[in-house]
Amino acid sequence: MKKCVAIICIALSATPGSASSTASVWTEKDPEAFCRHDPRQEIVAYCDDLAQLQTAVNAAKAASENLTSANSNFADALNKLDITSPRGVDGIITATAATLALKSVIASVLKDVGQSRPDQQLSPGATASGTTSLVSTAGSAELLSLALDTGAVTQSVNGTTATLSTNADQLFRLVTGSDPDCTVTCNSLGWFENRVLNPLNISASLDLSQQGSTTTATSGQASGTSPTQVTQAAIPTGAGKLSGITARYEALNRFDPRSDKFKSAWAQQVTSLKKPVAAITADTDAVMAVLSSHVPFSDSDADKTALVRAAQSKLVRAAASDGTGKNLVASFESFWQEVITSDIMSDPKFASAVSKTAQDKAIYRQAWFNALDQAVGNLFTFEYDYNHPLNQPETHDLKLIFGHNFQTMGMLTFNGAVSIYGSVPAEAKYGSLHYGQISSEYDRTITGKDKSVQTQLSLAGYWQYQPNPSVLNIPAGTVAPGTSIPLPNGTQEFVGTAGSLWVTQAKLTIKGSGGINIPIGVSWSNKTDLLQGNKVGAQVGISYNFSSLGGLFTGGGQ
Amino acid sequence: MSQATADIVGTKAANFTFTISAATVTNAAFLLNNQPGASLPLSGNEVTIQKLAAGESWVQLDLVWATGDPNAVIDVGTVTSGTVNAANPKHTLDRGKTPGFVELFGI
Numbered sequence: 174m175k176k177c178v179a180i181i182c183i184a185l186s187a188t189p190g191s192a193s194s195t196a197s198v199w200t201e202k203d204p205e206a207f208c209r210h211d212p213r214q215e216i217v218a219y220c221d222d223l224a225q226l227q228t229a230v231n232a233a234k235a236a237s238e239n240l241t242s243a244n245s246n247f248a249d250a251l252n253k254l255d256i257t258s259p260r261g262v263d264g265i266i267t268a269t270a271a272t273l274a275l276k277s278v279i280a281s282v283l284k285d286v287g288q289s290r291p292d293q294q295l296s297p298g299a300t301a302s303g304t305t306s307l308v309s310t311a312g313s314a315e316l317l318s319l320a321l322d323t324g325a326v327t328q329s330v331n332g333t334t335a336t337l338s339t340n341a342d343q344l345f346r347l348v349t350g351s352d353p354d355c356t357v358t359c360n361s362l363g364w365f366e367n368r369v370l371n372p373l374n375i376s377a378s379l380d381l382s383q384q385g386s387t388t389t390a391t392s393g394q395a396s397g398t399s400p401t402q403v404t405q406a407a408i409p410t411g412a413g414k415l416s417g418i419t420a421r422y423e424a425l426n427r428f429d430p431r432s433d434k435f436k437s438a439w440a441q442q443v444t445s446l447k448k449p450v451a452a453i454t455a456d457t458d459a460v461m462a463v464l465s466s467h468v469p470f471s472d473s474d475a476d477k478t479a480l481v482r483a484a485q486s487k488l489v490r491a492a493a494s495d496g497t498g499k500n501l502v503a504s505f506e507s508f509w510q511e512v513i514t515s516d517i518m519s520d521p522k523f524a525s526a527v528s529k530t531a532q533d534k535a536i537y538r539q540a541w542f543n544a545l546d547q548a549v550g551n552l553f554t555f556e557y558d559y560n561h562p563l564n565q566p567e568t569h570d571l572k573l574i575f576g577h578n579f580q581t582m583g584m585l586t587f588n589g590a591v592s593i594y595g596s597v598p599a600e601a602k603y604g605s606l607h608y609g610q611i612s613s614e615y616d617r618t619i620t621g622k623d624k625s626v627q628t629q630l631s632l633a634g635y636w637q638y639q640p641n642p643s644v645l646n647i648p649a650g651t652v653a654p655g656t657s658i659p660l661p662n663g664t665q666e667f668v669g670t671a672g673s674l675w676v677t678q679a680k681l682t683i684k685g686s687g688g689i690n691i692p693i694g695v696s697w698s699n700k701t702d703l704l705q706g707n708k709v710g711a712q713v714g715i716s717y718n719f720s721s722l723g724g725l726f727t728g729g730g731q
Numbered sequence: 732m733s734q735a736t737a738d739i740v741g742t743k744a745a746n747f748t749f750t751i752s753a754a755t756v757t758n759a760a761f762l763l764n765n766q767p768g769a770s771l772p773l774s775g776n777e778v779t780i781q782k783l784a785a786g787e788s789w790v791q792l793d794l795v796w797a798t799g800d801p802n803a804v805i806d807v808g809t810v811t812s813g814t815v816n817a818a819n820p821k822h823t824l825d826r827g828k829t830p831g832f833v834e835l836f837g838i
Contacts, residue, residue: 222825243735245818249820259762260834263830446795447795453830458765461765
C-alpha cells in the first residue's frame with residue numbers, strides 16, 4: 174500500500190498504451206524514470222533491477238571501466254534480471270498476474286479479508302434520519318461501499334438514507350486513469366498519495382424520504398376567499414435529498430522507522446506475519462515447479478547458462494550504447510519474450526499457481542498494514558460531517574474517533590464530537606454551539622470467524638448535551654395554526670428540550686463473504702432531537718463493500 | 732548459475748554463517764529441485780550453513796520487511812571451517828521481495 178513501503182507490489186497498474194516508455198529517461202536523480210511507467214508489466218516488475226544495471230553501466234562508462242557482463246559491478250543487477258533463476262520468479266509472478274487477468278480474484282480475496290474487520294464505517298453518523306450506526310468506527314471501506322439504512326437513533330424523523338463512501342486515493346486513480354485496484358503504496362504520487370489521499374475517505378448521504386424543494390413566487394390566488402396574499406410557496410423538485418457529506422482522515426501516530434522504539438514494536442509484530450510470508454514462499458515454489466516443466470526452464474544447465482550469458486551480454490551492451498535506458502528496456506523485453514513463452518502463459522497450471530500467489534500476496538499486504546498499525550500505535554480518525562436535516566438548520570460536526578482492537582477480545586471505539594450551526598440569524602436566541610457528545614461502542618465477531626457468513630455483535634452507548642432546545646425551520650408558505658396567515662420565511666422555533674440525550678443500541682451485523690453486510694439494531698433513547706419522551710426504535714440496513722472499482726466498471730468479478 | 736554469479740563462494744564442506752543486513756528472516760531452507768528442504772539454523776538474521784556442497788546451491792529466505800528498510804546486503808558472518816567469501820561488490824536482496832534467494836557456490 175506507496176512512501177514507498179512497497180512491501181509487495183502486485184503490478185496491476187498500467188493500462189496498455191496509457192503510458193509512454195519514451196517520455197522519460199534515466200537520470201542520476203531519478204534512475205527508474207525510464208521504466209517505472211512503461212506499459213509493459215514485465216518492464217515495471219523489473220524496473221528496480223533495470224535501473225540498477227543502467228546506473229552501474231553509466232558509472233562504469235564514465236570511469237572508462239570494462240563494459241562487458243564480466244564486470245563484477247554489474248553482477249548483482251544481472252543476477253536479478255536472470256528470469257530463469259529463482260531470483261527472477263518474483264518478477265515473473267508480478268508481471269504475469271496482470272496479464273492473466275487476476276484482478277477480480279484479488280478483489281475477491283480482499284473482500285474476504287475485509288469481512289472480519291469490525292472497524293469499517295459504512296453507514297452515516299448517528300444524526301442521520303436513517304442509520305444503523307450510533308457510534309462511528311475508525312476504519313473505512315478500502316475502495317468503495319454503498320449502504321442503505323433505515324431507522325433513526327437520535328432523530329425524531331425516521332427516514333431512509335443511501336450512503337456512498339469511497340477512498341480519495343482510489344477515486345483519484347479512477348479519474349486520472351491509474352489502475353483503481355492498486356491499493357499498495359506506490360512511488361508515483363509520493364507524499365501526497367501517502368499522507369493526503371490514502372488516509373482520506375469521503376462519503377455522501379442521500380435522504381431518500383425527503384423531497385427536494387425550491388421556493389418560488391406565487392402569481393395570485395387561484396381559489397378560496399382568503400384576504401391575505403400568499404407570495405411564496407415551496408414546490409417539490411425531486412425525491413431524495415443530499416442530507417450529509419462526511420470526510421474522514423485516518424491518522425497513525427507519528428513514528429520514525431529508524432527509532433529503537435519502532436524497531437522493538439515491529440519485531441513483536443513480525444511473528445504475526447510469519448504464516449502469510451510462508452504461504453507466499455510455498456506459492457512461489459509452486460510457480461517455479463510449473464515453470465520447470467517448460468522450456469527454457471527445463472533445459473540443461475549448460476543450455477540455460479548459454480542462454481542467460483548471451484542475454485546478459487546483450488543487456489550490458491544495450492545499456493552501454495544508450496545511457497537513457499531505452500535500449501536496455503528493449504533488450505530486456507526481447508529476453509523476456511524468449512523465456513516467458515506463449516506455452517507458459519497458456520498453461521492453466523501456471524495461471525493457477527500465479528493466481529494463488531497473487532491472492533496470498535494481497536492477504537499478506539493487509540496483514541502487513543495491520544501489523545504496522547499495531548506497531549505504530551492506536552488509530553485515530555478525524556471526521557467532519559456536514560448535515561442538512563429536514564427542516565432544521567445545517568450543522569457542521571467535528572468528531573474524533575479512537576479505536577482499540579483487542580483482536581479476539583473484540584474492539585472498543587470511542588467518539589467525541591462537537592456540532593455547530595452553519596449560520597445563526599442575527600436575532601437568534603441560541604448560540605453557534607448545537608451540541609457536544611461522547612459515545613462508545615464494543616464490537617465483537619461472535620460466530621463464523623472461519624466461515625463465509627459471520628455475525629458481529631455491537632453494543633453502544635451515546636450521550637449528547639444540548640445547551641438549547643433544537644431549532645426547527647418553518648418552511649415558506651406555512652400558515653399559523655387555526656388561521657390563514659402565512660408565517661414569514663426564515664422563521665425558526667425551539668422544539669424539544671435542552672439538556673441530555675441518552676441513547677443505547679444493540680446491533681447484530683450479518684457479514685457475508687461477498688462484501689454484503691446486513692446490520693439490524695434496536696435502540697432506546699430518553700428523547701429525540703425534536704420530541705420529548707422515551708423512544709424505542711429499530712434500525713436495519715444493507716451495505717455492499719466493493720473491493721474493486723475496476724471490476725465495478727468492467728463487470729469483472731463483482 | 733556459476734561461481735561468477737554466486738552471492739557467496741566457499742570451499743567445499745566449509746562451515747559458516749551468512750547474514751543479511753535488513754528485513755527479518757523468519758525461515759531459511761535449502762532449495763532442492765525448486766522445493767524447500769529442511770529449515771536451516773537461524774539466529775536473528777544469521778543463517779548457518781553446515782558443509783557447503785560442491786557447485787551451486789540455493790537458500791530460500793522468508794523475509795518480513797519493515798517500512799524504511801533498504802535493500803539487504805548479503806555478507807559472510809562467522810567462518811568456522813574452510814574459506815568463504817562474499818561477492819565483491821556484495822550482492823543484495825531487493826527490499827520488499829519475499830522469498831529472497833541466496834546463491835552459494837562450493838569449490
